[in-house]
Amino acid sequence: MPNPVIAEVTRGGIVESRHTGAFAVVNADGQIVSAAGDIGSAVFPRSAVKAFQCLPVIESGAADHFGLTDEEIALACSSHNGEPEHVRVARAMLAKCGNSEEDYECGAHWPIDSVAEHAAVRASDAPLQVHNNCSGKHAGMLALARQLGAERHDYVKPGHPVQQAIAETMGALCGCDLAQQPVGIDGCSVPTWAIPLRNLALGFARLPSRPAGQRIIAAVRAHPFMVAGTKRFDTDLMETVPRAFVKTGAEGVYCGAIPHAGLGIALKCDDGAGRAAEVAMAHLLASLDVWTPDEREALEAFSRKHLRNWRKLDVGEVRWPAP
Amino acid sequence: MPNPVIAEVTRGGIVESRHTGAFAVVNADGQIVSAAGDIGSAVFPRSAVKAFQCLPVIESGAADHFGLTDEEIALACSSHNGEPEHVRVARAMLAKCGNSEEDYECGAHWPIDSVAEHAAVRASDAPLQVHNNCSGKHAGMLALARQLGAERHDYVKPGHPVQQAIAETMGALCGCDLAQQPVGIDGCSVPTWAIPLRNLALGFARLPSRPAGQRIIAAVRAHPFMVAGTKRFDTDLMETVPRAFVKTGAEGVYCGAIPHAGLGIALKCDDGAGRAAEVAMAHLLASLDVWTPDEREALEAFSRKHLRNWRKLDVGEVRWPAP
Numbered sequence: 058m059p060n061p062v063i064a065e066v067t068r069g070g071i072v073e074s075r076h077t078g079a080f081a082v083v084n085a086d087g088q089i090v091s092a093a094g095d096i097g098s099a100v101f102p103r104s105a106v107k108a109f110q111c112l113p114v115i116e117s118g119a120a121d122h123f124g125l126t127d128e129e130i131a132l133a134c135s136s137h138n139g140e141p142e143h144v145r146v147a148r149a150m151l152a153k154c155g156n157s158e159e160d161y162e163c164g165a166h167w168p169i170d171s172v173a174e175h176a177a178v179r180a181s182d183a184p185l186q187v188h189n190n191c192s193g194k195h196a197g198m199l200a201l202a203r204q205l206g207a208e209r210h211d212y213v214k215p216g217h218p219v220q221q222a223i224a225e226t227m228g229a230l231c232g233c234d235l236a237q238q239p240v241g242i243d244g245c246s247v248p249t250w251a252i253p254l255r256n257l258a259l260g261f262a263r264l265p266s267r268p269a270g271q272r273i274i275a276a277v278r279a280h281p282f283m284v285a286g287t288k289r290f291d292t293d294l295m296e297t298v299p300r301a302f303v304k305t306g307a308e309g310v311y312c313g314a315i316p317h318a319g320l321g322i323a324l325k326c327d328d329g330a331g332r333a334a335e336v337a338m339a340h341l342l343a344s345l346d347v348w349t350p351d352e353r354e355a356l357e358a359f360s361r362k363h364l365r366n367w368r369k370l371d372v373g374e375v376r377w378p379a380p
Numbered sequence: 381m382p383n384p385v386i387a388e389v390t391r392g393g394i395v396e397s398r399h400t401g402a403f404a405v406v407n408a409d410g411q412i413v414s415a416a417g418d419i420g421s422a423v424f425p426r427s428a429v430k431a432f433q434c435l436p437v438i439e440s441g442a443a444d445h446f447g448l449t450d451e452e453i454a455l456a457c458s459s460h461n462g463e464p465e466h467v468r469v470a471r472a473m474l475a476k477c478g479n480s481e482e483d484y485e486c487g488a489h490w491p492i493d494s495v496a497e498h499a500a501v502r503a504s505d506a507p508l509q510v511h512n513n514c515s516g517k518h519a520g521m522l523a524l525a526r527q528l529g530a531e532r533h534d535y536v537k538p539g540h541p542v543q544q545a546i547a548e549t550m551g552a553l554c555g556c557d558l559a560q561q562p563v564g565i566d567g568c569s570v571p572t573w574a575i576p577l578r579n580l581a582l583g584f585a586r587l588p589s590r591p592a593g594q595r596i597i598a599a600v601r602a603h604p605f606m607v608a609g610t611k612r613f614d615t616d617l618m619e620t621v622p623r624a625f626v627k628t629g630a631e632g633v634y635c636g637a638i639p640h641a642g643l644g645i646a647l648k649c650d651d652g653a654g655r656a657a658e659v660a661m662a663h664l665l666a667s668l669d670v671w672t673p674d675e676r677e678a679l680e681a682f683s684r685k686h687l688r689n690w691r692k693l694d695v696g697e698v699r700w701p702a703p
Contacts, residue, residue: 241392
């Protein structure tokens with residue numbers, strides 16, 4: 058049975074494109090609060106689990122040992138725009154942990170934000186690894202390598218102590234033995250283990266049960282700009298509704314937690330479209346009976362995105378499917 | 381009944397994302413040679429029908445009156461990268477028809493090609509309308525406006541003589557009265573009329589039946605770089621297999637003709653993904669019994685696209701679904 062439509066794109070008064078997907082909302086006991094589609098097959102969570110990947114950075118003692126700030130912890134959980142503030146914080150993290158940009162194994166790409174990209178293009182002939190949207194996460198992984206007394210070289214390999222610590226933590230949180238799961242290579246070269254949506258949602262529901270999880274949520278809440286940046290969905294949504302904790306991942310994955318309600322959420326758009334995952338996540342959040350009226354109204358506004366063309370004419374929208 | 385999967389994206393040995401869609405291959409009598417999914421519902425063809433939009437530029441006499449070259453006709457049918465060669469030809473077209481960049485109503489965006497984009501960013505603070513991937517088509521429309529003795533202002537509006545001439549030509553070719561069809565605003569502000577895939581395929585099968593259609597096909601075949609550019613699927617495929625005539629459109633549309641076999645093709649990926657439309661089009665072409673062994677082998681190579689991450693590691697591929 059195919060997954061349901063979770064977002065549609067309109068133009069000229071009709072539906073131009075459709076996105077299917079699946080989602081699970083569960084509590085910390087693993088009980089399903091809301092779900093649709095196939096939530097039992099494993100999906101690669103990609104960057105949506107950066108909070109989980111950051112847990113060992115704190116639980117190992119690295120964050121305290123090196124004196125990481127909330128801003129830095131938020132950046133370690135980010136897929137950032139490569140804006141000057143993100144680059145500044147990533148460099149500060151590397152420096153205070155005794156690491157350098159040469160230690161990075163994430164690869165270089167130009168900043169995601171076009172203003173930052175164009176500034177970097179005017180300043181230089183090539184992008185830097187610190188511009189990589191994952192450079193904060195990798196700064197955290199390099200800190201963890203130091204704390205574990207491990208070689209920094211090859212810290213991105215699945216068998217490296219850094220990745221093994223992450224796999225163990227993430228598997229325990231999600232109730233899923235990652236050694237038995239398919240593993241792929243992520244855009245930034247670290248392993249991404251496939252986990253069913255139901256288990257991913259469970260992991261997010263349980264995140265606040267760990268002190269390190271609470272610290273991460275507080276850090277992101279205090280610095281939502283660090284997690285993404287200008288005109289980015291994660292940042293805008295959490296700046297508007299701070300009680301929501303959300304994180305995008307590549308290929309249409311979206312995860313989150315509602316700590317005050319004890320809920321975790323995981324969503325995947327089958328075709329990998331971020332535009333669909335964003336509006337579906339906003340709709341899904343708004344549909345839960347855990348918000349003030351103002352919060353719900355704000356979340357509903359995020360569940361419709363107007364599309365404008367090159368002359369800024371309204372041409373359609375991306376939205377949760379019309380009933 | 382949902383449309384079938386027409387492309388899948390792999391990572392770590394499993395399927396990470398899936399794309400559904402529909403397609404039709406028909407001959408000039410409208411008989412279906414191959415088809416899957418819903419080919420009767422209207423879809424916005426977007427830029428996939430630029431060849432049809434160019435027909436009145438030739439059939440009105442504008443192309444001969446202003447002495448448009450094959451290179452310029454190819455650019456009029458393009459969604460180009462905004463590379464220097466594309467910009468040069470667009471400007472030459474405008475000049476020889478007595479029009480200027482100020483007459484454009486396509487809107488400005490930075491070149492699609494990143495090398496061209498970065499060169500433009502280093503040279504200027506803002507993108508130009510001539511960089512717009514549709515600037516060749518719009519130069520053709522402005523030429524048509526002059527030939528028709530119409531105002532150039534508002535040439536993008538559905539009721540303007542330029543767009544009415546296009547609608548009449550396209551409707552006749554596709555066997556579909558566009559006055560009865562939904563109409564949307566395209567990215568470059570011109571109307572896009574919704575047409576069923578079956579009718580779009582018919583229009584492409586019939587394209588060589590008009591002398592202007594033959595001229596367009598010959599022009600594109602002689603200048604495949606003009607139609608798209610560096611590292612673009614249309615250009616690469618037609619440079620490799622010149623007997624195929626293909627054109628991408630936004631939101632996962634892909635159309636084409638095989639003039640030597642009298643066939644037309646139209647394909648739409650439901651979710652709008654170009655990556656899926658490309659490999660599905662290549663597979664669909666390769667599956668037809670109209671090629672030399674070398675052509676088929678080349679087309680099959682285009683039906684699998686390797687995915688590499690920021691460090692150039694192989695992470696998966698986009699391909700026609702494994703049987």
